Amino acid sequence: MNVRCGSRKSSTITQLMHVFTHHPSWQALGQVALLFGVIWWMYSGYVWLTNEVAPNSSTRRTWLLVGMFAFFVLAMAIQDAFHGTGIAFGVGYVLVTAVHTALFASAGGVSATIAIKRIAPLNALAAVLVLAGGFVHDWAQYLCWGLAFAVQVVSPYLVDTRDFVIRASHFCERHGLVVIVAIGESIVAIGTGLAGEKITPQLIATVALGLCLAYVLWWAYFGVDDERGEHALAAIPDRERSRPAVHAYGYSLYPLLIGIVVTAAGIQMNIAHGNEAASVAAAAALSGGVSLYFVGQFFFRWTLQLPRPWARLLAAGAVAATIPIGIYWVSWAQLAAIVTVAYVAVIADDLVTLRAGQHGTYI
Incomplete structure (x- = not known):
């Protein structure tokens, strides 16, 4: 399942990035937020599904393959979903939701079957x-998809989800996989932005800064938070685990992943023009995406009561302050400032962790 989940999420991240870079604007950001929101909810739903229903039979694997195909249809339809492929997006989404509900209801345990029967009507309404x-356009399309996302966001508060079984190790590992894949897409964005460009020392230096930024984003989450998040979730009693799981790995990772998408778009728009001033949209995407990533981490830490959530909020503000550097100077200087600020924030946080006698897998 690792390869399957990674592949479909990889294509989704790439297509969302293209939605923003094609016409960078607040409207494009809203489209990305809506499209990714409804997809993210059901992707996370499949993590809950495989947490309960192991793909250990031919029938289950076949249905998961159908679900994977439906996610692929969603990914293909993303780029023009607001301009012509919305029906394909909708059909794919209905199929994704139907497979999820059917597998949960038929193959889940007694408690999971009870839980899915409560939440299935809301998932169906969203679908x-x-x-x-x-089938509609303009404001009506935004309204329909906005309402679908709203239904998904509030659904954990409308039904009792305590009957879902959360196995912390599998649950956290699958969500962490999405973060890894998304960061990998930011690296792909670097290569995409270099197509046809002449290789110069300045370009190589800018690429190095872009790779450093991808690394520091990985380090910020996987240095300590990934492992500590798993331990914190596992320490919560089984019947009380579903609500913190939704908050930390559903709501909190949503802005974090949107941040990666926007950062990747900013890198792609800036990487080949590092010695020039950036447009307002490109500079805002580059710094704003990283800031949003840190905001997501703030909520992740705060939800699971991990140490120093405020440190990530300070990092978000400091990174956002670098936007004028790209607009009034050059793109590479803004990128260098972002990398410096992010590194300082992460290293300082790690030093406090070490001095407290704690450590993670990578520190």
Whole structure:
């Protein structure tokens, strides 16, 4: 399942990045947020599914393959979902939701079956709204998909989800996999932005800064937080685990992953023009994406009561302050400032962790 989940999420991240870079604007950001929001909710739903229903039979693997195909249809339809492929997006989403509900209801344990019967009507309502959005245009489409996302966001508060079984190790590992894949896409964005460009020392230096930024984003989450998050979730009693799991790995990772998408778009728009001033949209995407990533980490730490959530909020503000550097000077200087600020923030946080006698897998 690692390869399957990674592949479908990889293509999704790439297509979302293209939505923003094609016409960088607040409208494009809103489109990315809506499209990724409804997809992210059901991807996370499949993590809950495989947490309970192991793919250990031919029937289950076949249905998961159908679900994977439906996610692939979603990914293919993303780029023009607001301009012509909305119906395909809606049909794919309905199929994703149907497979998820059917597998949960038929193959889950007694408690999971009870839980999915409670939440399935809300998932179905969201799927119908997504499908309806494919048949309309302009404000009506935004309304349908916005309502679908809203239904998903509030659904854990409308039903009792305590009957879902959360196995912390599998649950955290699958969500962490998405973060890794998304960061990998930011590296792909570097290569995409260099197509046809002449190799110069300045370009090589800018590429090095872009790779450093991808690394520091990985380090910020996987240096300590990934492992500590798993331990914190595992320490919560089984019947009380579902709500913190939704908050930390559903709500909190949403802005974090949107941040990676926007950062990747900013890198792609800036990487080949590092010695020039950036447009407002490109500079805001580059710094704003990293800031959003740190905001997501703030909520992740705060939700699981991990140490120093405020440190990530300070990092977010410091990174956002680098936007004028790209607009009024040059792109490479903004990128260098972001890398410096992010490194200082992460290293300082790690030093405090070590002095407290704690450590993670990578520190």
